[in-house]
Amino acid sequence: MINLYPLLIIAVVLFIVLNLAAGLIWVERRLLALWQDRYGPNRVGPFGLGQVLADSVKLFLKEDWIPPFADKGVFILAPGIIVATAILSFAVIPLAPGFVVADLNIGVLFLLAMSSLGVYSVVLAGWASNNKYSLLGGIRASAQMLSYEVFMGLSLLGVVILAGSFRLTDIVEAQRKVWFVIPQFPGFVLFLIAGVAETRRLPFDLAEAESELVAGFHSEYSGMKFGMFFVGEYIGVILISVAISLLYFGGWLGPVLPPGLWLAIKTMTFICLFILMRAGLPRPRFDQLMSWGWKYLLPLALLNLLVTGAVVLALS
Amino acid sequence: MATIYIENEAREADGSQNLLHVLLSLGYDVPYFCWHPALGSVGACRQCAIKQFRNEQDKAGKIIMACMTPAADGTRVSIKDPETVEFRAAVIQGLMQNHPHDCPVCDEGGECHLQDMTVMTGHCARHYRFSKRTFRNQYLGPLINHEMNRCIQCQRCVRYYRDYAGGHDLNAFRLRDVVYFGRFEDGVLENEFAGNLVEICPTGVFTDATLKRHYTRKWDLQMAPSVCVHCAVGCNISVGERYGSLRRVINRYNHQVNGYFLCDRGRFGYEFVNSGDRIRDCLVNGEPSDSLAAAVSKLETLVRETRCIGIGSPRASLESNFALRQLVGPDHFYAGVAENEWSATLTALDLMRNGPATSASLDDVEHCDAVLVLGEDVTNVAPVMALRLRQSVRQQPIQTAKKLNIPLWLDHPVRELVQNEKGPFFVAAPYATKLDEIATEVIRAAPDDLARLGFAIARAIQGGPPLPGLSSELSTFANRIAEVLGSASSPLVVSGTSCRSAAVLNAAAQVSHALSQIGKPAKLAFCFPECNTVGLRLMKPRSLSEAFQAVRDGQADTIIVVENDLYRRASKEDVEAFFNRARHVIAIDHLKNQTTEKAELVLPAGTFAETDGTLVNYEGRAQRFFQALVPSGEMRASWRWLDADFVPEIHPDKRGWRTLDDIVSAIALEIPELADIGLAAPSRSEFGKVAREPSRYSGRTSMLANISVHEPKPPQDPDSALAFSMESGPQPPPPPLNPFFWAPGWNSIQSVNKFQSEIGGPLLGGDPGVRLIEPEERGGWNFAGIPSAFEPNPDSWLLLPCFHIFGSEELSQRAPAIAELAPSPYIAVNTMDADQLGVSSGNLIKLSVSDSIHELPVSARPDVPRGVVLIPIGLPGVAGLTLPAFGKLAPASAMQGVTK
Amino acid sequence: MLSLVRSLWEVFRHGFHKRVTVQYPEEKPYLAPRYRGRIILTRDPDGGERCVACNLCAVACPVDCISLQATEDETGRRYPEFFRINFSRCIFCGYCEEACPTYAIQLTPDFEMGEYNRQNLVYEKKDLMVDGPGKYPDYNFWRVAGVAIGGKDKGQAENEAAPVDLHSLLP
Structure with missing residues (x-):
């Protein structure tokens, strides 16, 4: 007999992630409005929540247009990749003790691998659109990923050294005494920056850059294909937020409240931080982005790793 | 040539001219009112004040009137000098002191020389606090409107009317600031060039009364360069359209032809284009045709299956006559002109x-x-x-x-x-x-x-x-x-x-x-x-009597009459016999007339304002006129109908003269004497795009919105570089294609200054038109054909045509304002002859010519030679008399006595 | 780097500010009398049509959405035979009002003109005319113009002297 428990977990994880991703459209718009002294969507349903439904219906019903000059196969494939990789990453994310699809012993690596695969989506979309703005967006995305991927992994290694494991459950459990954000504060900051860059959100949305590139890599996309880029981006936001919570803020650990709720609260806080950054920060120039990545952040990450390693060695 | 220094800059100028003429010729803006290139200088308005300096050292200078000072060699002048700027502003302030607050309801507004000059001098507010003088207006006839309050006393109207046009009934009355320009009493202005007052008057005292009935501002007119069709002089005109009707005609300067002035027939005769008598759709046996295709197929069948002859017209373009000539063949092409003429x-x-x-x-x-x-x-x-x-x-x-x-x-x-x-x-x-x-x-x-x-x-x-x-x-x-x-x-x-x-x-x-x-x-x-x-003569058609003969001999079944009313060309009996003997009559014309009534198939032609074509004037100058308004209904140029293969709605793929340029080059190839007509105006391909609408044209997105809010595509013009649009190509249009004169700061007709190579000289780029006939020295001048002296014969009076500017011409007499001025038909004889006949002016007299009898009031005049009877040609009552002819005269009562 | 954190903080603080959005249509905004909304044609203080069909509004219109045709009544008073504004093109710039020499055309504080059918946005004279002088209660163009119309002969306008007697011999 097949064990139905993992399937149930998969179903629950998918349900939570996808709904949350859709709901984030509303959350983001309301929060942005809040910080800009506006209301945001408040007409459809209670608190404007119906806007989520209305938007998805709209996206589903829109004409599925593929430009005649596009590379059709790749053009269709690209939005699928981003959603698939983002969702796959959740396979290793434990939402509560034991509540995980696959508690791999190389969870962190899997997470990094999956989120890096997401860039293919952007690059392929930019390439397949056969449009100079899309292509520029795609090129920027790949360069940005390459630069920020490097120190993202390096910044995480401090956590791994402290926890002594790549397994996420182990990492969370290792924080019973103190959240890793304390010993690994520089690592946290670096991971946060790299995470924002990874999800290509403001201030690092140079692949999209409306003011320069129309809509960057997804200029030619419409309807549900565009919607998938959107959903992919929001899942990415959730993923990075969950990852930060798990890696640096003790995951589900916390008093009184049930573990799942603790993780949810922590995750939501970081999601809000993502949105606040969008509301408050300007987009850097591309050359600035690259020089920070390589000249400051990468050495900082290496330094952090070196110091962590030295301290751990010394203490042991 | 003389060298004059303007703002210390040396310029070459015509030393025999005055400074105003020279400054304007050189492109400087100097305001003026009383001066006009055709009238010369009188220095009355003091508006063209500039400063003259004795020499380079002279900094003070003295204020002079540019129009009264010769442009002598070495003259140093300044237009920008602050003192003169102030002086000119003061002058115009004085001129404007009594000018009414009328601009919004004034027909001159938007093309007013006074407005332009006021803006040029910078005057903007009236400081004089006392009341304005007013005048009562006069009725000056159906052509000219009078609004005397607006007068600035520049005297140009009277100088033009009396000194230039030779009129007597317009004068200046009273004195000082209450000078009045008008007639001794209300009445129609007698001079036949009175219409030019509209353009001569720098403001709105004299305005076009026909325009007033369907008033449109200059900026709202869709204009095209055209040529007057009311006589053989071929004056260049600019015609303006709005909302699908022709709104007005103004002068289009051509140094070789009309210069600055038009006659009233040419200026006001345009209204026949808007006539209710226009034929707008195809008529078969007097009834509207079921469809365009039915009418065209009828035309095609008749052309293909019967023997056709064509009657050309002296009032149709070369293109239309040529198309007819090609359709029926040169041997079957006849001139629709009275035999003797x-x-x-x-x-x-x-x-x-x-x-x-x-x-x-x-x-x-x-x-x-x-x-x-x-x-x-x-x-x-x-x-x-x-x-x-x-x-x-x-x-x-x-x-x-x-x-x-x-x-x-x-x-x-x-x-x-x-x-x-x-x-x-x-x-x-x-x-x-x-x-x-x-x-x-x-x-x-x-x-x-x-x-x-x-x-x-x-x-x-x-x-x-x-x-x-x-x-x-x-x-x-x-x-x-x-x-x-x-x-x-x-x-x-x-x-x-x-x-x-x-x-x-x-x-x-x-x-x-x-x-x-x-x-x-x-x-x-x-x-x-x-x-x-x-132009018709150059096509070498055969004469009308030969056409009559051809039908009488049974050599033709179908008569195609193009833009011609044969009842005006020959006696009613002859024309009736001609039409009745032929099996089919096809008429292509734009106004209903007796010929179109008689025709089995009538196809609606466009007038000069709706089509393009070429006319040859009295001196043999070919000039092109262009379409200003898009014809409604099924109207199109006669030459479009006549290329039976080409009516685009029916035969989109057939070959033929697709455009005006095609037919013009076909004419040039076919008829050696017309080889140069292509030079009359640049072809469509030679020149980019010329806007018919001024850049300020208004109402584009609204004028058709009552029909549909979705704006239609603007009409396309396959025939000329002129476009039904506000958009022009980068270069200024060449004179034959220039639809209107308009320059920055010069909104009135006076802006022609900016388009002339020299004031009063040829247009920049050459005057439009090409002369086709140059004499070649031939012999044969031997005093041949000296007739014998005329002997009056009381039994056989010589009937001669007598012309009237208003009424004798076929098209203009259909314009309401012109028709109002046309005389009623009469018969003029010498006073002594009248006495012998026992009639006096006003009595009815009976005139019998061959079979026809006309009864008309007699006019006894001393100027008519003895034995001669004058018939006012072209008037409705006497149409169909072929003149000269011999006829019998008798008092109406006496004749009745005889028949009793 | 710190400035970034500071701007984040400033933006965050805005979450506790009062919102500026006006909840139209439950809450109607205040519109000044000179607000540039729906265009109207007004009347003289004595009830006559103010528009004299001078075409200045039409020529001032940057989107060319005004068209009209001038005509005159039997007394010489000029008025538009038709006057049409295509509001589906209008950009409410107010140039027409600025150009109008008679205060006939005025923009009003009404912007609620939505239609399901674009054709309904084409307003004819009957749709534009109102029964009042609008923002300028006292002005009457014909009282200052020099042309004679019904009820106002030559010399009867403001600041005008009586017509000159041409037959007088006095200097």
């Missing part, structure tokens, strides 16, 4: 080609210094030529001014010097003409006698033996004329087909030949009654 036209054209005298352009006409008018009523047949002839009588007297070193532009001193002195101007015509008042001597005689007089003059010039049998009175008269013409430096002989007499034309040409023989550069000007008589 046609033979006179043939003679006239031969004489024009025979030379050595060249045919005179209107500019030549103005500058000749001795004129003989032989057998022509120029004012009523070719009005603008008469206006220019009026200026020619000044040529000899003003030589005195030249000798006294008075510059010719200094109008007042020159006129004081000339007084009433006039240069040699002889009028020999069958009846009194308006030009008689400027004539040195006038003689009135029947055409044969006029011809004899002409030959006698020619003989006297060449020193040959006098003509035998000429009365001593006539022969001394002939000798006097011969002497004067022989001593002139550029003599001109004017004649025409009005007498319908080849002898008169021959005699006129003989005079010019004789003058050439003694080494004078004589010129010749023949008047023709219709806009394309010369």
Whole structure:
């Protein structure tokens, strides 16, 4: 007999992630409005929540247009990749003790691998659109990923050294005494920056850059294909937020409240931080982005790793 | 040439001119009111004040009037000098002191010289606190509207009307700041060039009364360069359309042809285009055709299956006549012109080609210094030529001014010097003409006698033996004329087909030949009654009587009449017989008339305002007119109908003359004499795009919104570079394609200054039109065909045509304003003849010519030669009389007595 | 780097500010009398049509959405035979009002003109005319213009002297 428990977990994880991703459209718009002294969507349903439904219906019903000059196969494939990789990453994310699809012993690596695969989506979309703005967006995305991927992994290694494991459950459990954000504060900051860059959100949305590139890599996309880029981006936001919570803020650990709720609260806080950054920060120039990545952040990450390693060695 | 310094910059200028003329020619903006290039300077308005400096060291200078100061070599002037700027602003403030707050409801608004000059000088607010003087307006007839409050007393109207156009009934009344320009009492302005007051008046005192009825601002008119179709002079006009109807005609300067002025027939005759009598859809047997396709297939069937003959028209374009000629074949192409007139036209054209005298352009006409008018009523047949002839009588007297070193532009001193002195101007015509008042001597005689007089003059010039049998009175008269013409430096002989007499034309040409023989550069000007008589002649059609004969002989089944009412060309009986004998009659025309009523198939043609085409004027100048309005219904150019293969809705793929350029080049290839007509205007491919609409054109997105809020695509014009659009190509349009004169800061018609190579000179880029007929020296000048003297015969009166500027022309008489001024039909006889007949003016008289009988009121006039009866040609009551003819006269009552 | 944190903080603080959005249509905004909304044609203080069909509004219109045709009544008073504004093109710039020499055309504080059918946005004279003088209660163009119309002869306008007697011999 097949064990139905993992399937149930998969179903629950998918349900939570996808709904949350859709709901984030509303959350983001309301929060942005809040910080800009506006209301945001408040007409459809209670608190404007119906806007989520209305938007998805709209996206589903829109004409599925593929430009005649596009590379059709790749053009269709690209939005699928981003959603698939983002969702796959959740396979290793434990939402509560034991509540995980696959508690791999190389969870962190899997997470990094999956989120890096997401860039293919952007690059392929930019390439397949056969449009100079899309292509520029795609090129920027790949360069940005390459630069920020490097120190993202390096910044995480401090956590791994402290926890002594790549397994996420182990990492969370290792924080019973103190959240890793304390010993690994520089690592946290670096991971946060790299995470924002990874999800290509403001201030690092140079692949999209409306003011320069129309809509960057997804200029030619419409309807549900565009919607998938959107959903992919929001899942990415959730993923990075969950990852930060798990890696640096003790995951589900916390008093009184049930573990799942603790993780949810922590995750939501970081999601809000993502949105606040969008509301408050300007987009850097591309050359600035690259020089920070390589000249400051990468050495900082290496330094952090070196110091962590030295301290751990010394203490042991 | 002289060098003058403007703002310390050396410029080359015409030293014989005044500073205003020179400054404007050089492109400077100097405000002015009383000066006009055709009228000269009087220094009345003080508006063109500028500063003159003695030399380079002189910093103070003195204020002078630019129009009154010669542009002598070394003159130093400044327009920008602050003192003069202030002076000019003060002058215009004074002029505007009594000007009413009328601009929004003034027809001149938007093209007002006063507005332009006020803006140019910077005056903007009235500071005078006291009341404005007002005047009562006068009724000046159906053509001109009077609003005297607006007057700024520049005097241009009266100077033009009295000094230039020779009118008598407009004058300045009263004094100081209450000078009034008007008539002695309300009434129609008598001068036939009164319409030019609309353009001469710098503001809205005299405005176009026909425009007022469907008023449109200049910026809202969709305009096109056109050529007047109301006589053979071929004045260049600019026509304006709005909301699908033709709104007005204004002058389009052409140095060689009309210069600054038009006649009232040309300016106000346009309203026939908007007539309710227009044919807008195809008619089959008088009923609207089921469909365009049905009408076209009927045309095609008749053309293909029956033997067709075509009747061309002297009022249709070359293109339309040519299309007909190609459709029926040159052998079956006939001229729809009255028989006698046609033979006179043939003679006239031969004489024009025979030379050595060249045919005179209107500019030549103005500058000749001795004129003989032989057998022509120029004012009523070719009005603008008469206006220019009026200026020619000044040529000899003003030589005195030249000798006294008075510059010719200094109008007042020159006129004081000339007084009433006039240069040699002889009028020999069958009846009194308006030009008689400027004539040195006038003689009135029947055409044969006029011809004899002409030959006698020619003989006297060449020193040959006098003509035998000429009365001593006539022969001394002939000798006097011969002497004067022989001593002139550029003599001109004017004649025409009005007498319908080849002898008169021959005699006129003989005079010019004789003058050439003694080494004078004589010129010749023949008047023709219709806009394309010369063009039709160059197509070499056969005569109308041959067409009648062809049908009588059963050689043709179908008659195609293009833009012609044959009932005006031949007697009713002949035309009826002609139509009845033919199995089918097809008429293509734009106005309903007797011919279209008779036709089995009527196809709607476009008028000059709705189509493109080429006309050849009296001197053989081919000029192109262009479409201003998009025709409604099924109307199209006659030549589009006649290329049976090409009616685009029916045969989208068929070959044919797809565009105007196609047919123009086809004509040039087919008819050697018309080889140059392509030069009349650039073809569509030669020039980018010219906007018909000014850049301020309004209402684009609203004018059709009542029909549908979705704006239609603008109409496309396959025929010319002109576009139904506000968008022009980068370069300024060449003169033949220029739809309107408009320059920055110069919204009025005075902006023509900016388009001339020199003020009053040719247009920049050359005057439009191409001369097709240049004389080639041929022999055969042997005084052939001298007719015998005319003998009055109480049993057989000679009927001669008498022309009226308003009424004689077919199209303009359908314009309401012109029709209002047309006389009612009459029969004119000599007073003594009237006495002998026992009738007096106003009585009815019965005229019988061959079979037809006309009963009309008689007009007893002293000027009609004995034995001659004048018939006002073209008026509705007397249409169909082929003149000249012989007929019987009897008082209406007596005739009735006889029949009883 | 710190400035970034500071701007984040400033933006965050805005979450506790009052919102500026006006909840139209429950809450109507205040519109000044000179607000540039729906265009109207007004009347003289004595009830006559103010528009004299001078075409200045039409020529001032940057989107060319005004068209009209001038005509005159039997007394010489000029008025538009038709006057049409295509509001589907109008950009409410107010140039027409600025250009109008008679205060006839005025923009009003009404912007609620939505239609389901674009054709309904084409307003003819009857849709534009109102029964009042609008923002300028006292002005009457014909009282200052020099042309004579019904009820106002030559010399009867403001600041005008009586018509000159041409037959007088006095200087």
